[in-house]
Each structure stands twice: as structure tokens, then as C-alpha cells.
Amino acid sequence: MDYNKQEDPASLKNLQPIVLLKPKLDKGKSVLKALQSRKTIREINNKKLPLQVLSNLLWAACGVNRKKGPFGIYGRTAATASNSQEIDLYVALQEGIYFYDAFHHRLIPIVAGDLRALAIGHGQKNFGDKAPIRIIYIADVNKLSNTSGYQEPGLHDPEIQKSYYYVDTGLIAGNVYLFAASHGLASWFHNCDKPALTAKLKLHSDQKVLFGQSVGYPVKK
Amino acid sequence: MDYNKQEDPASLKNLQPIVLLKPKLDKGKSVLKALQSRKTIREINNKKLPLQVLSNLLWAACGVNRKKGPFGIYGRTAATASNSQEIDLYVALQEGIYFYDAFHHRLIPIVAGDLRALAIGHGQKNFGDKAPIRIIYIADVNKLSNTSGYQEPGLHDPEIQKSYYYVDTGLIAGNVYLFAASHGLASWFHNCDKPALTAKLKLHSDQKVLFGQSVGYPVKK
Numbered sequence: 554m555d556y557n558k559q560e561d562p563a564s565l566k567n568l569q570p571i572v573l574l575k576p577k578l579d580k581g582k583s584v585l586k587a588l589q590s591r592k593t594i595r596e597i598n599n600k601k602l603p604l605q606v607l608s609n610l611l612w613a614a615c616g617v618n619r620k621k622g623p624f625g626i627y628g629r630t631a632a633t634a635s636n637s638q639e640i641d642l643y644v645a646l647q648e649g650i651y652f653y654d655a656f657h658h659r660l661i662p663i664v665a666g667d668l669r670a671l672a673i674g675h676g677q678k679n680f681g682d683k684a685p686i687r688i689i690y691i692a693d694v695n696k697l698s699n700t701s702g703y704q705e706p707g708l709h710d711p712e713i714q715k716s717y718y719y720v721d722t723g724l725i726a727g728n729v730y731l732f733a734a735s736h737g738l739a740s741w742f743h744n745c746d747k748p749a750l751t752a753k754l755k756l757h758s759d760q761k762v763l764f765g766q767s768v769g770y771p772v773k774k
Numbered sequence: 775m776d777y778n779k780q781e782d783p784a785s786l787k788n789l790q791p792i793v794l795l796k797p798k799l800d801k802g803k804s805v806l807k808a809l810q811s812r813k814t815i816r817e818i819n820n821k822k823l824p825l826q827v828l829s830n831l832l833w834a835a836c837g838v839n840r841k842k843g844p845f846g847i848y849g850r851t852a853a854t855a856s857n858s859q860e861i862d863l864y865v866a867l868q869e870g871i872y873f874y875d876a877f878h879h880r881l882i883p884i885v886a887g888d889l890r891a892l893a894i895g896h897g898q899k900n901f902g903d904k905a906p907i908r909i910i911y912i913a914d915v916n917k918l919s920n921t922s923g924y925q926e927p928g929l930h931d932p933e934i935q936k937s938y939y940y941v942d943t944g945l946i947a948g949n950v951y952l953f954a955a956s957h958g959l960a961s962w963f964h965n966c967d968k969p970a971l972t973a974k975l976k977l978h979s980d981q982k983v984l985f986g987q988s989v990g991y992p993v994k995k
Binding site for chain 2: 583587675715741
């Protein structure tokens, strides 16, 4: 994460960091009840999520859940290969795209403007999805190569790296699905416009845009 | 799944299918509380899981949770690309390796004998893990190519197929982690001996052995 990026005033306008609220853990269904109702829901209305729900959602996805995780650094709600924490979440809201800084549990603005259409694949836009939030999964392969702890085999091999960062994306996306199911939200996991996002977010060559996931309230039928 | 495989008496000995119990959904932590305690635990003792817990675990992983899922077939607790349901779970127990038949919620024996050591990677065997159950994730790429419903882009492209089946593995593995966290079980996701498992399970060329995941009771410290 190159924090200098956010200093570009033209792309940021007046966007400020969003300080997320401490997750409230006292609500929602049990794991098994949530699994019973887990399903992909593509019809999402445009109603915004309250800040507490957004905060809980991102913490559930891959927030910090303990100070002492494997290999001397903090742990997250979702496992990663050798605790490399190589998957970054970028979050497309109406106001702009933000980087989820899990350690400080806040959203750092990266680029202003409603770019949610880029966080969904070509040909996937006709499902009535007007989701207020689209998560963008971006792997930083540098973090896999430079993990300090016990090394899973092949952390420097680009082919094996793929297997890790895609699985690790699924682990986070599964948390999002279950959080949505436990809180009456709709969610679906989908493709995204990788070249456009790579350009807009000014990613470096070790950052790979992988997938998107929309979350919001289901359209009432 | 080639059911003829199980007819080989030499490899099966007297192993019978294990009829799993209907999942009991009335226990365990909430999703958010489970996320709070989610972590990788590698020190697992050899105590077997009761049949009800094993049944709940496999249902939580990727069991059938509704008769009508996307594209006219049943739905599962874990999403898959275009509902292709391309990830098969094989389960290594002390008695042998079984195929998890999610539709009938039962375990079908594939090969007899304690082969749990194959379901863990070389160099990963020194963590005090004597897990009674090791899940083996195997992708059947045929199922991605032949999905009848809406087609995600690239379902016939081997490179893109990879991205789907690894993510879909993570979605299942995340369910396993959360089930474990909600029920006081230990779990960790790891590599496995792909060539040995491919041979032992007599897989066809479209089946790719991907990863393993151990589950059991944590070693008390």
C-alpha cells in the first residue's frame, strides 16, 4: 500500500478517511442458521448500509480479531497462506474507492467518484444490482514472497502463489457471504473490470485485481 | 464421480457407506462470535468426532441447504462459479477415504486404510496434528465446463477455471473454519500429497487434487 497515492488532490477531491466503528458482536444468526440461509442474491437495492453495518461487514470479512496471530503479527478473521495477509480489500462506494486498512479499521480514500460499475464484470450488470458497496479483491504477491514466518511450499512460485491468493480470496468472500446471511443482507461474488481498476487505482505490478463482491439490502419482491 | 470405483473389493475391504445424520442447527456460536475466535489451530488430538458433529461439519462445509438453487438445481452452503458445484470433498478417516455425497448426505467409501498422512503436505507433519478427519479438496473441471446455467466468463479456459476452483475451495474451507470456531473444534488448511492421492483415489485426468484441511479437537495445553 503506497500511501502517497492518496496525496493526489485531483483524484481525491475532498474525500476523507472513514473511521469505522468497533464491531458489535451481539447480533445475527448462529453459524449453522446462517449456513442454512446462505445463497447468492444478485438483486440488490441502492439503500446505503449504516456505518455500524459497514464496519461489522468489513471486520467480518478480514478484520483483525487478535493481537497475537501466527508468526508474531496480528491475526485476522480469515486465514491466509503463512499469515501473509496478501489480500487487500478495496471498497467501491458511491463517493469513491477506499482501501480497507484492517489494522486501524478504517477506510482510506484512493480515488473519488462513483466507480462501482468497474467492480463488476462485463455482461454481469443486468441482475438488478444497485449495491451500495462493492468489495474488490486485490492480491499483493509481494506479501506472499516476503512472509516472515513458516513458509508454505512454493511461496515464490507464481503458479503456486495463484493457488494461495485465490483460496485466500474465497476464505474472505465466504465470511462476507455468512455475515450477509446472518444479517438479512444480499451478496454475490462476481468478476470485475481488471484493467480499468488497475489503471484507476494506480496499482503496482505486484498487485493483481481478482474479483468483486457486491453487498447490500435485497430487493423486496 | 465414477461409482464403479467402489466396486473394487481389494481396495475397499468391508468398508460400508456412512449414512450421515440430518444436521442439527440449534447449537454453536453466532457468526460474529465465531469470527472473533476464528484462528488456525494445528495441534489436534486423535479423538474422533461423534457422528452428529461429523455430519454437521460436512453439511456446513458444502452441504445441500435448499432444493431450488440457481439454474434449476439444488443449492449448497458454499457458492460455486455458475453453481457448477465443481469441488468434491473426499474425507480421510482412520478407516479409509470416503467421497462426500452431498446430495444424499452420506460418505461413500473409495479406498480402505488409514491414508490420512497423504492428506497433509510434506514438511507439514510436525505440528502435533493427529486429526481424526482430513478433508481433501478435489476440483472436477468437467463440471465447470459443462455447467448448464448462466456462464461465468471463461469457464472453458484452464487458466480462468483455476481462479474459480481455488476461490470455490476457499469458500468451503471458510465454512469449515467458522463451523470449527463455533463448536470449539480445531482446524487448519494445508497442502497435501497430490500425486499419491491422485493414484490412490484413481482419479481421472479432469480431477485436480488441490488442498487438505484437518479438523478435530484441539490439544489441551
